[in-house]
Structure formats: C-alpha cells, structure tokens
Amino acid sequence: MPSLILRRFGFAAFTIGFVSIVMFAAVEALPGNVCTSFLQRFAQGPRLERCIEQQGLDRSALARYGDWVAGAAQGDFGYSLKKRKPINELIWERFRNTALLGGLAALLAIPFAIFLGIAAGVRRDRPLDLSLSGAAMLAMTVPEFVTATALIYVFAISLQWFPAVTIVSPGAGFLQMLPNIVLPVIVLSAVLIAHIMRMMRASVIDVMASDYVQMARLKGVPERQIIWKHVVPNAMIPALNVIALTIAWLLAGVVVVEKVFNYPGLGTLMIQAIYDRDLPMVQAIALIFSVIYVGVNLLADLTALALDPRLRRKGH
C-alpha cells in the first residue's frame, strides 16, 4: 500500500518533469530568444550583447535548463525582463486571486451539482430531471466567454449591479474582491455544475438499477434510506474522477473568464506575458498550471484508493 502511493507520487513527479522539458524545448524552438523578443527593434549591438550576457544565453541549452529546473524547484522562476521584477513577486498575488476565484467556484458548484445530480437521477425522466438535464446541456455547450459576455451585458452594462471588469489594487481584501467575483464565479460554476451533475445523475441511475438496491427495496427499506445509505455513497466513486477532471478544466476556464472580466489572476498574467513575449513568465505559469493539474489528479487517485478497497489490490 505505501509503495502504491509512492508509485503514484513518482508518476506525478515524472509527468511534471516531462512537461518542464517540453516547455523548455518549445521556447528554445521559437525563432529568436528571450533577449530578441524583449528588445524587439533594439536587438542589436551592445544592448543585445549585454542582455545575452545578463540572461546567461551564451551558455548551452542543457546548462540553462538545469538552472531553470533547480530554480523552479526552490520556487525561483527567474526574472521578468518586461516587468523588471523577479517573477516570484508577480506570481504570488495573482495565484491567490485565481485560487480565490477557482476555489469559490468549486466550493459552491460541487455540493450543489452533486445534490442536483441525485435529484435528477432519482426522478429520472420526470419534469424536474428533464429541465435540469436540458439546462445542463445548455450550460455545457455555450462557451464560457459567451456566458460571461451575456452576463456582463445584462448585469453590468444594462442593470449596472456588478462591475463589468475588475478594478482593484493588488493586495485588495476579500470584501473588495467580492462584488468583482460574483459574475466570474457564476460563469465558472455553471459549467462545473453541468458536468458534475450529469455524471452524478448517470451514476445514480446505474446504482438504482443494481441488484443490491432492488434487494433493499424488496426488503421494504424506505426509499429515502435507500437513496442516502446505499445509492449516494456508491454513486460518488465514479463521480470523483469527473470532479477531478472538471477541476483541472477549471484551470483552462479560469484563463478565459479572467480575460473577459479583466480579473487580476494567473490567467490574465499568462495572456499578457504571451502578448509581451515574456518567455520566462510564460514558462513559469505553464509550469504552475501543470503542477496543479497533476496535483488534482493525484489527489483524485488517492481518494479513490481510500474509498474503494478493490483498487488497492496488486496489479492496479
């Protein structure tokens, strides 16, 4: 059992290492380098030479990769030429904001979605199920930037209840952030709820049709007790994986939603860094995203291991 957990960690570490190689190689493959992309038209003569020397670009790619990985492992992502600041300083604040947005969306959406999923599954094909499933289909098919734009139009531009874009100073407290995150959280939650609810519904329907539920019914166990004692716990296990996947999806969704609402998170920082061709910054954020992605999946794996004894047997 401990070796099984260790192995999962090993896989996760390997994945992150591999991702870091791919990212480094991709940036290497771009025409030009950090200095030419930063200096643009000024990339000539002594200015360029000075930059190349400062950035250590005269050394081999392997040596630079080694430095980068060693630095990143200690939380030092290097220096942003464009912003003239160490990348760490810039990222922490943004990370907090993104975590607030994503965390709040997940916190509200997951329990709500599970509840809706159960309700829909239990009342299969009845009006409640049909309307919930229909709404979920809609929420899944409409891209989040469309939902976001529609919400901005109605609630920010026409009704002026909420701000259209986030305007706060760095270090703003939670209360200051609050009116700004209402609309983004709604957009993110809508998609989360739709995905998780549908999975939960399917899972509940499966379990309801199983032999042990039939058995319980025949024994005369009250329906309410069947649902909460037998159906829900068993339906949760397949839903867990979907929850992990949707949280990973949140990362991509957050980039889009942050951009539309001008929310000061990692997503907008990443988009800005791409526009500015601030390559070290892009690398750093991409690495953080991949660590979160791998981390969430690792967590789901471990939780599934804890919940389902069958998975703990050898060979899995």
Next chain:
Amino acid sequence: MKKPLLLTAAIAMASSAATAETLRIPHELGYGGSESIDPISPQRFYEAIQNVYSRLVRQGEDGRPSADLALEWSATPDAKEWTFKLRPGVTFHNGNAFTAEDVAFSLMRTQSETIDSPTKGVMEVIDHVEVVDELTAKVVLKQTHADFPLLVMDYRIKMLDAETCNGDLDALCESGIGTGPFQLVDYDPLGTTTLKRFGNYYGGTVGTENMELIAIADQDARVAALQAGQIDFIYALSAEQVPLFEGNPNFTVQSVPTGRWVGLVMNTQTEPFNDPRVRKAIRMSADRDALGKLVYGKDGYITSCDHPVWSGDQYRTEIDCARDIEGAKALLAEAGYAEGLTVELFVSDISEGAVKMAEVLQNQAKDAGIKIELVPAPSDGYWGDVWMKEAFFATGWSQRPADQILNEAYRSTAAWNETAWNSGDFDAKLDAARAELDFDKRKALYGELQKELWETGGSFIPVHLNTVRAFSSKLSGIEAVEDFSIRYEDVVKAGSGS
C-alpha cells in the same frame, strides 16, 4: 441567503464609485506595473506624468511650439544658444518656486548614463544650460539646431523641482512633484492612481476636482468598463469597436489624426529595388484612399505620399500621388520589366493592419503587372530576422516630428535606416534644415526632402493612422487633438446627480 448580501454590496460599490467631479481615465499598464512617475524613465507612467508635470513649450494648434512654462524664446543667429524667458509666479505642488535652476536640472538629467533615458539620444545636442537669472535660462547646444524648441516640446521633457530631487542628475526622481494641473495623492500603477486639482495651477482653474488613473491592461476590458460606466474615457478604439459607441447618445466618439504609420519597405541597395523606377512603379500602382478604407476603416486614416511626415506636423508637404497604372507600366518597361515583375514581400502581424495592407497592395499592384508574393514571417523574432534583412518587408513607427523621423529613418548613417537610403545630398539637406533659422525656408527644405522620398525613396507609406477615442457624453472640453496634447485640465464632467 448569500446572494442578496452580495447584491447590496455591489450596489453600494457602484453608487459610491459614480461620484461626479472625478475624471476616470484608464491606464494601459504598458509596463506591467513597473511604471515610474519620472518622465524620462524608460518605464514612464505617461497618463500620470501628463497631468502632474508641465513642459517649457507645448504644441500649439498649428503644430508649432507655443508657450507653456516658457513664455518666449529666442536664438543666436547660429541657432546654437537658446534663451528661454520663464513664466513668473509658478509654483510646484510643494510650494517651491519654479526657476531657471529647475530648467537646467531637468534638461541636463536627460543625458545621464545611469538613467539611460530614451530621450538621451535627442537631448545630447545640449552642451550645458546657463542660469542667467531666476527667470531666464540659456541653453547652449553642441551644434546648430534651428528647431530646438521642438525638442523640448517632447512629451517626456517635463520640468522637475531640482530641490525635491536633491539636484541628483543621475537618479530617477519619483517624488511626483511638478507644476501641472493635478497633484499626486495616491500612487498605485497596478491599481488606481489618484490625483487632485492643484489650486495654484498657473493655467487657471482646473475643470474637475479629482482624477483617477485606473489600471486596465486589456483593451476589451476597457471597452466593457466604459460601457458599464466604470471609466469615462478610452483611447485607441479599433475599427471593430467603434460601432459599440457610435450612435449611442451616452458616448462621444472622436477621430483624430496622428503620426503613427505602418509601411512596406524596399531596400534601395538590393535588386530589383535598387532601380528607383521599380520603386516608383510599385508606389504608383497603389490607390491609397481605397487601401486606407479597406485596412483602417473610413475614418481611420489620412493618406500620405510615401514620406513619414504626418498631417499635423508643421512641415508636412501635400503631394499629389494619385494612382497611375499606365505610368507605373511605363516605368517598369523602362527599367526592363516590360513583361511584368515578381517580387517577394515579407509580412507579419507586427503592426496594426500590416498584413492586410500587404494583401491590398498585392491586389492593386497586379493591375500594373507587378506580382507580389507574400511571405508570412513569424512575429517572434521579426525585428531581428526579417526587418532590415530582407529586400521587401513590413514596418511600423510611432509618431515623431519631421526632423526626428527623417533623421532616424533616412539619414545614411542612422541605425534604423531601413530603406538603406544612401544619399549625401539628402543628409546635407537635413543638416541645412536644422541650421536654417527662417521658418519658411526651413519648411521649404523639409518639403524638398518629402518630395524626394515620394519620387525616389524606398518606403511605401500609404496612410498615417488616425486614433479613435470614445468618452462619456458627460465630459466636455476634450479637443480633437492627438493623445499627447489633450488638456485634461480643461475637461469638465457634468454631475451625475449622486
């Protein structure tokens, strides 16, 4: 339970933000938060600097320098010594008097090696500044420059308080103390920077009590913020964004010419562009007005004839460069391309409309028997790998006064001489124009240079770009001048009633 709470909080926020008398201008975060309030810093926080400091001279309506902190100026006949008479009774925000000492300090610090200001190259023409008396400063130049007042009209050459900056010529001075219409209250380039009306402003009463510079890096977000009433003004709308505000009574849309240009460059030393007839033929094949409409929209441009001097510049010469397909064909035949000519044009999405412009020219030149093959280049590394390396490629420049752009882009020794323009005669005329103290004669010289570029030069500059701005209809007093010349002190905001 949660929602009504959130709603009330949001409503409270929204209504408290909608105070009249506060002008809310977006700050574009061009330097991502490392902005400096020092006007000559490479990371200047322009929107704040514009309102906190003032210049010696500012741009007048005819494009010529007009009085600001200096009331009048004169030069010795060799245009090497310039004497500025300063406005009396001007004080800085901290109460210090503005004197000739401050002029000397503010001008000399632009040359600092340590600060390495973008203004350094231009201001190196100054040898030293003599303080004649409290209100008279004499600037002694290293070489003749008949248009020296234009150099100090630059939007970065602002007057700082020597005392507040400890007289240190080699350090950035980030006190934010100037003589401008607004004084700094709270400096927060990543959030909201707050300014308030300066009571002792020499230019009279300032139109609004407060000004907020609100950091929004993304243009789409700025558009949404203006629509939702979170800000009052935005710069540089794209052609697609204009209809969002046009025809809406809550907003005013204003289109003003600027000196920005996007162009296509032929290297005048490389085959087949080393033949001036080929260059002219390509230029004659273009219908500039049609091109401008297609690429920048009907209010997005002013046509130009392949010289970089823009319509608001005092030295601009109007040339007739109508499309002439027969003429182009004749020139091509003369140059030995009677059967037609095929050239490669390297383009990338480096400047607004560069790719579209190349496509339109490709279509227009076809009629003259010129086949342009577009070679798409990646925008990564474009300025190092393509620009000034290939024979025919796209370029883009920001606004510069005539003397500066002609010297930066066409002097044979210039680092950014992108057409490889090598004319001793052209260089000599540039020097002559700088030495000519008589305005009309100087203007004639600059005019000849522009005509020469149209006749034989290597640049294709079909249009100069307009900038389109939109602002709340509550604002009045925004003149239709380019961004650097907007006088925010004259802007009045009608009360919103809350």
